[in-house]
Amino acid sequence: MAKNPADPIFEEEDAQIREAAARFEHASAEEILSWALEQFHPRMAISAAGGVDGMVIVDMAWRINPEVRVFTLDTGRLPPETYTLFEEVRDRYHIDVEFEFPDRTQVEELVNAKGPNLMYKSLENRLACCDIRKVLPLKRKLATLDAWVAGLRRDQWRTRKNVSKVELDKDHGGIVKINPVADWSSDDVWDYIRKNDVPYHQLFDEGYTSIGCAPCTRPVQPGESERAGRWWWEEQTDKECGIHCSVGLIGSASDAERALIDAKTVGDVVKPASDVAADEEVS
Numbered sequence: 001m002a003k004n005p006a007d008p009i010f011e012e013e014d015a016q017i018r019e020a021a022a023r024f025e026h027a028s029a030e031e032i033l034s035w036a037l038e039q040f041h042p043r044m045a046i047s048a049a050g051g052v053d054g055m056v057i058v059d060m061a062w063r064i065n066p067e068v069r070v071f072t073l074d075t076g077r078l079p080p081e082t083y084t085l086f087e088e089v090r091d092r093y094h095i096d097v098e099f100e101f102p103d104r105t106q107v108e109e110l111v112n113a114k115g116p117n118l119m120y121k122s123l124e125n126r127l128a129c130c131d132i133r134k135v136l137p138l139k140r141k142l143a144t145l146d147a148w149v150a151g152l153r154r155d156q157w158r159t160r161k162n163v164s165k166v167e168l169d170k171d172h173g174g175i176v177k178i179n180p181v182a183d184w185s186s187d188d189v190w191d192y193i194r195k196n197d198v199p200y201h202q203l204f205d206e207g208y209t210s211i212g213c214a215p216c217t218r219p220v221q222p223g224e225s226e227r228a229g230r231w232w233w234e235e236q237t238d239k240e241c242g243i244h245c246s247v248g249l250i251g252s253a254s255d256a257e258r259a260l261i262d263a264k265t266v267g268d269v270v271k272p273a274s275d276v277a278a279d280e281e282v283s
C-alpha cells in the first residue's frame with residue numbers, strides 16, 4: 001500500500017535503504033531491477049519520458065518481468081515523436097504505458113493568464129509551468145506507489161553526480177527511488193540500445209541528447225553537455241524541473257535540506273528547491 005506523503009519518515013527505513021544503496025552500489029542494473037521487482041511489483045513503476053536511459057530500463061525490466069509497469073507524464077507539450085515511441089513500446093513489449101495528465105483547470109488558468117509560451121518570459125513562469133504540467137502530476141502518481149524507477153545517470157549534469165542507485169525519496173512521501181543505471185555512461189546506454197535493438201526516440205537522430213517538452217528542448221552543439229539543450233535560454237539554473245530535486249545527495253535529502261546545504265556551501269543566493277519544485281525525472 002502506498003504511503004501517505006504526510007507520514008513521518010522512520011529512521012529504520014532510512015537505514016534500510018542506505019544499507020541497500022551500499023549493497024547495490026557495485027551491482028549490475030539487472031541485479032538491482034530483479035531485486036526491486038521482487039520487492040515492490042506491482043506497487044512500482046518505471047518513469048519514462050522518451051530518453052534512452054529509460055528505454056534501457058524498460059527493456060531490461062521487461063525481460064525480468066513482462067508485467068512491469070511504465071508511466072509517463074503527458075505535459076500536453078510533448079513532441080509528436082514521443083507518442084510514436086510509446087506506441088512502439090506498446091507494440092514491442094505489450095506494456096500499456098500509464099499516462100499521467102496535468103489538472104485541466106490549472107493548465108487553463110496558467111495559459112490564459114500568461115500565454116502558451118510563458119516559459120520563455122521568466123524563470124518564475126517556466127517553473128510554474130513545470131510545476132503544473134510535471135511536478136504535481138508526478139506527485140499524484142507517486143502517491144499510489146511504493147517505489148519508482150528513473151533513468152538518472154551521474155554523468156548527465158552537475159545536479160546528478162551523487163545520485164544513489166537506491167534512495168529514499170523524501171520529497172514523495174518516503175517511497176523508494178531506484179536509479180539502476182546511475183553509473184552508466186552515455187556510451188554504455190547506446191551500446192545496450194544497439195545490441196538489444198531497443199526502440200528509441202527519433203529526435204536522437206536529429207542531434208538531441210535529452211528529451212523533454214517540445215518548446216523547452218533543442219539539439220545540442222558538438223562538445224555541449226547532454227542536458228545543454230534543455231531550457232537552453234537559462235544559464236544559471238540546475239536544468240531540472242523539480243521532479244528529481246533530491247538527487248544532489250546520496251541517501252536523498254529533501255528539497256528543503258538540499259536548499260539549506262546548497263546555501264551554506266555556496267554562500268550565495270540559492271533559490272530554495274521548495275520554490276524550484278513545489279518548487280524535474282521524469283526527465
Ligand code: SF4
Nearest residue numbers: 119129130133213216
Ligand atoms: Fe512547461 Fe517547458 Fe516545463 Fe514542459 S519543460 S512543463 S513546456 S516549462
